[in-house]
Amino acid sequence: MSQCVRRRQAARGTRRETGLGTVSEPAGAVEATTAHGDKGRKGLFARIALFVRQVIAELKKVVSPTRSELLTYTAVVLVFVVVVMIFVSALDYLIGLGVFALFG
């Protein structure tokens, strides 16, 4: 058992990509390549329509963030931006006073 755990850790060490995701859609790839194959033979509009369909198909496989993740990120970005704005404004005010005293 303990050896098994060690094996898995070793395996983890060789990973190239980040994250712990699992394989979710092995079939999509096949369908995509066949669609790719007969691209050149149709008219322009048919090809555009096919492309749009492919885009939509890819978008369906997108993993979107959860609601709580979305809220935290939004809040953090908001706080960060506001803090930087306050910092820069305060700095500008002080520098403005100094420069005015020197050159004004």
Added chain:
Amino acid sequence: MLSAFARAFRTPDLRRKLLFTIAIMAIFRVGSFIPTPGVDYPNVRQCIAQAEDGTSLLGLVNVFSGGALLQLSIFALGIMPYITASIIVQLLRVVIPRFEALHKEGQSGQAKLTQYTRYLTIALAILQSTTVITTARQGLLFPGCGLDVIADDSVWTLVLMIITMTAGTGLVMWLGELITERGVGNGMSLLIFTSIAATFPTGLWSVAGGNDGVRNIIIVLLVILVVIGAVVYVEQSQRRIPVQYAKRMVGRRMYGGTSTYIPVKINMAGVIPVIFASSILAIPTLVAQFGDQSAGWVLWISSNLAAQDAPLYVALYALMILFFCFFYTSITFNPDEVADNMKKYGGFIPGIRAGRPTAEYLDYVITRITSAGSLYLVVIALIPTLMVVWLGLANQLPFGGASVLIIVGVGLETVKQIDSQLQQRHYEGFLR
């Protein structure tokens, strides 16, 4: 969450990086206030105060320099020449084979390209500072303000001013590179972020004080919130391409046999296409300053390319964002390289053969995902712009659309970078 900010400051090396970045930002702001030698500072102040209510053609360029341009300070040009130069060098890679060869060379080639970018920045800075100073001397920087902005008209003073502004641009470029190297975030984006953050509150303030102030400021803040939410949503969404690693025995150990994924962001280019597109569209306006203000082509530029709601401007803006989206993605993500690496380490996408088919498949996915991503970027860049025009706030919030998006995008990128640095130490950052 706030405790995480405090924790970020308690981690020694992260604290050093944050303080370093803040110090550089402060230096950048100080330089934006120091007047260039030869400028009549009290007159400039008076003219700025007068010009605040009027429309200035240079308004949008002024925002990107954080208000430094109209003050004729030593950092008047800001980071813009550097951004323009790096766009040009990257574009030239397509045209000049030598640049492409340098890019493929790896580290040393990249250093050479950076060197070219710096030379080009200085050349652009000379060009732009000459433009700005000529405009100022002719009294066109502040139309309607009769005071003399430049005290002494002699050639040597003007040359001195041009040299000073060019040197200032060089310094800004160095500051930006220092942030990238030793601070947090991307220096170029952070400095433009600082510039916009410096002018934004004043803009918001004048919106609140104008006609229909309360209604407008509520709409503006709501749009900003929506943009933040949308940017966060899209930036966090991923198309995960599954990858499996083959099991193999090396000696007595067993390696691999795991499955992971390649995360493909919908919009891999981030806000860079928007920054690029808006900086390129700012150039004609700058050039128009050279010409006679009543000449036909100057009028054409100011009605078609300087106004944010002009159909031509909107169309060009959208097209450029689309183009730069694909362009930048193709620079940052190389399917052949990724496929090659995967093959080397025994990885494969289920159902796709290793090697060239894998590269083709990755290219297929990325083209489709980026198509959606670039459309999203166009929409999100145009919404605030059109809102600003629709509410009649183009004077108070020049460059409204792009600046909102740049602020949010750079903010998110920087926060994520701080967070990942924090996680290296504490396992949990502020983005739990």
